[in-house]
Amino acid sequence: MTTLLPRTTWYEDSAASAELANAHIQKLDVAGYHLSETRHPAGSRIPIHSHQTYSVYFLLEGSLTEHFGRQRVDREAKQLIFTPADEPHSNEFRRHGGRCFFFELNPSVVSWAKDHGSLPTGPTLLQGPLPRLARRLYAEFRRADVLFPLIVESIGLEMIAEICRRQSPPRRGRPPAWLHQAKELLDAHFSEPASLAETAHVIGSHPVHLARMFRRYYGCSVGEYVRLRRIEFACSELSRTEAPLAQIAVTCGFFDQSHFCKTFRALVGVTPSQYRSASGRR
Numbered sequence: 335m336t337t338l339l340p341r342t343t344w345y346e347d348s349a350a351s352a353e354l355a356n357a358h359i360q361k362l363d364v365a366g367y368h369l370s371e372t373r374h375p376a377g378s379r380i381p382i383h384s385h386q387t388y389s390v391y392f393l394l395e396g397s398l399t400e401h402f403g404r405q406r407v408d409r410e411a412k413q414l415i416f417t418p419a420d421e422p423h424s425n426e427f428r429r430h431g432g433r434c435f436f437f438e439l440n441p442s443v444v445s446w447a448k449d450h451g452s453l454p455t456g457p458t459l460l461q462g463p464l465p466r467l468a469r470r471l472y473a474e475f476r477r478a479d480v481l482f483p484l485i486v487e488s489i490g491l492e493m494i495a496e497i498c499r500r501q502s503p504p505r506r507g508r509p510p511a512w513l514h515q516a517k518e519l520l521d522a523h524f525s526e527p528a529s530l531a532e533t534a535h536v537i538g539s540h541p542v543h544l545a546r547m548f549r550r551y552y553g554c555s556v557g558e559y560v561r562l563r564r565i566e567f568a569c570s571e572l573s574r575t576e577a578p579l580a581q582i583a584v585t586c587g588f589f590d591q592s593h594f595c596k597t598f599r600a601l602v603g604v605t606p607s608q609y610r611s612a613s614g615r616r
Contacts, residue, residue, distance in 0.1 A: 362475065365487040365529070366440035369475050373433045374398075380425040388453065389438040390416050390460065390493070392468040396432030398425050402457060414460040414468045416497060421457065435472045439494060446542060447498045460497065467493050474557075479597070480589050485557030487530040491545035492555060499546070509551040512537045516544060520556065524563040525587035530556055565601050568594070572610040579606050 357372040368387075374380075374396070382401075392414050400407045400415075401424045409415060411432075417423070447453055460468075471489045474482055509517075516537050520527060527533075533556070534541040548556050564586040571582045583594035598606050 360475075362478065364483045365490070366442065367486055367490050368436070368438035369471075369486070370436045371434070371472075371475070372436065374427040374431050376427060376429050376431040378427050378431065382422055382424045384420050384422045385417055385438065386419060387438045387441055388417070388419050388444045389436060390414060390464075390468065391437070392435040392465070392472060394433040394435055394472070396430045397428045398432050399428065400425055400457065407457065412465065414465045416454050416458040416460050418453070418455060418457070423457070435468070435475065437468070437471060437490070437493075440490065443491060443494055443542060446540065447494050452498050454497070462496070464493060464496055467496070479593060480587065481527075481557050481561055484527060484529060484560060485555060487541070488545050488548075488555040488557045491530065491542045492549055495542045495546035509547070512539055513544075513547050513551060516548065516556075517552065517559075520560055521563060524560050524567065525585065527560045527587075561597065562601070564588070565598060568598060568606065569602070569609065572606055582606070 357374050357378075359371040359373055361368070361370040363369075371394075393409055393411055395411050397411060398409050400409060402421070444453070467489055471486070471493075474485045474489070508514075516533055516539070519533055519536065528536070530541045530545060534544045537544070545556065548554075548559070552559060554562070568582055568586050571577055571585070577585075579594065580591040583589075583591045586594065588594040588597065595606055598609070602609060604612070
């Protein structure tokens, strides 16, 4: 369940905590992950502090300088940075200030990743597909709809898997039987999907492995797939029945008719009513 957190922080230094508390725009706690957005005016400083968990942050706007002991690293807008737990550092925002999206990783998943892969041992600039995943995660953070917990869980696991992934050739051909079983479970229960961890448990896999392999074979995250299945079912209902939009919304698992119409238009390009009219039904 998505929960709006009180104004607390996950930083050890009290001065840094006070600075960050004033900077927070929004914070959410979901599926074992902490997500927050902060805004910092030009010239502001966050004193030496360390994160209690492994985290990544996406510099949405502006620029800053990080100090790790004697090491100084300049960060620019649109960069994604990984920071290990208990890594002392300070931040200084430059002339235009900055806006950041923080994603603190689920400790239990980090523990699994460290046992089965490798995580950076120091601050690391993340490249490749990871900034794209971070942008998608931020868009979901701003939307925070009914599927938000599942999407956070799936994208978060995918990001962790990508960070610690060893070089390996891409998979080709048919998906393995266990992955096909996971897809069938999602197809059967798209209106009330289980969490990624619950789905992985049923098929005998680990959530990180499931998230990674699902995108590799099906081209989207588990949460995105569930959303697409809901819209696909709604399209069928609109074209073959005269059921009210509110009823279709509830059947598909949306909060209400407004949420259903907004999501439908974003993915299909027209409203449900326009789609129904085009299909020949009023």
